[in-house]
Amino acid sequence: MAQKKALIVQHLKKYYQHGKVKAVDDISFDISQGERFGFLGPNGAGKTTTLRSILGLLQLNGGEISIFGKEITPNKDINYRNDIGYIPGELGIYKEKNATQFLHYMSALYDGEIDWKYVAEIAERLQLEMNRPIGQLSKGNRQKVGILAALMRDFPILILDEPTSGLDPIMQAEFYQILKERQEHSNCTIFLSSHLLYEVQKFCERVAIIRKGKIVEISSIKKLITKNLKRIYVELASDLASDELQNLLQTKFPTVIIEKAIGRELMLLVTEQDKLPLIRALSTQNFGGEPIQDINIKESSLEHIFMQYYSDEKTENSRKSSMQEVSS
């Protein structure tokens, strides 16, 4: 049986300056109930615009949004927001209030009750001083207040825009632990937008990569990593050999990305398609009159895949070929 969809976004468009600036240009994706879905992209790619459009903070230029199968008009409907816990990318909190006062105010804007015992428990785990004015808190501690506001109810959907911004690594780990526990308990859906790729790689099951307002990839992280670029480390006998190999790559393997070239060592990013022919060439040919000294093949991290989508024209070709592979 197909999994119930918590969020479906279809052909979402958000333009500025009478259509000259396409912040989000016809993007579509869906997130199943209980899924952890990552949303990746550099600054200005359209991540925050997408999230804010879903929450009705922006007027859409087109597209449809459904929450648990019910189509919503974000600027008109308001009740669907009872189901969403949200951490904005840039958190604005009334500085004169303390966390308790702020959360009481936030809770008053929702229909239904809040489990204050649970809120106190999370605050304790995040080591947040609830009675100190927010204006006196550090950035990380203010972020904890935002986290509490998003977790204070059993929201079926959590929309988290850079949720660990300002948190130290221990608190980041604690936050993700809390999220995991929450999900085990309530099977909530998590839509996580972040530029911290390791966070997304570690926490999410699927990811969408957005570039210049368009989604360029949606895939499970596992599939992306295994089907996408491989990192090949090559050690050559001399600098001359390194130059010779680089010439060969340019002529015979134009889609291979030279990630690093330090003296006689090269780090290459290679598509699945190029992998075997390149290894064959490396193992059979001499460079600078000598065979290669060492070769090491590694899985690419999400970071490298991400970089692949944001590099130059050369990478564009490589991306297209790897996309074809992923989709096939």
Next chain:
Amino acid sequence: MKIKFFQIAKNEIQKNLRSILIFSGIIGLMFLYLMNMFDPTLFGQFNEILESYPESIKQMVGGTIDLATIEGFMNTYVFTFAWMWFGIYIMIRTAQDIPEEIENKTIDMVISKPISRLEYLFGKKMQQLLMILMLMLFTFIGIAIGFAMNEGISLSDLNGSHLAITFVWMMCFLITLESTALFFSTFLNPKKAVGLTMVVFIIFFFIGTYYDIMGESVQWLKYFSVFYYYNTTPLMLHGTMDNVVRDILILVGYSAVITTLGAVIFKKRDIPV
């Protein structure tokens, strides 16, 4: 379902209560001092001097000046200068309110919740109306204590109903200024909202006050100024009720229309990052 509009208003009042109380307190004390200062004999001597003033100066205080009576004194110092004592403060506060929430990003946390933008806007409006009410209350208290302290004022000389109507009229006038500022705050940043509110206010002031000295062909412009509909002199000085109800209704209508326009714009606008 909760009425969240009250939650917004409650939060706004909690946030601003202290500063509103301080300002209202200062205004109340100022009027207490003014009323205590009133001396018919002393101020009566000013009448002759003021009569020799240019017409444009007299227009500023409603055309007729009579400082020898408590009604005339109050009309000049309290009601005619309401724009100065209260109006500027109300406009500056109101014009900055929503744009500052947008700049500080606090608005995101609120309107991403199940609350409509109209509820948010009217929650803000409620707080602003309460601010005007508070100013009126403290003004009234200041005046009342001033009356009690000044032996030269005979309460029997004062027409209570005229005074009450003038207070309501002043409140309606201040609400028009607040509504104008609220309108600009729905789509401009803090600086622009304050700037444009003040520009409109100055234009209103000149065309509504000095229309007599403008060319006849452009005198019709006065009908577009809220100042034209707020001239308390005939009522306070001569006890005439002519056009009072009409003017109050026009001021209320203007406030309702411009607030609705602001609400429509605010409902449709983007909340920028």
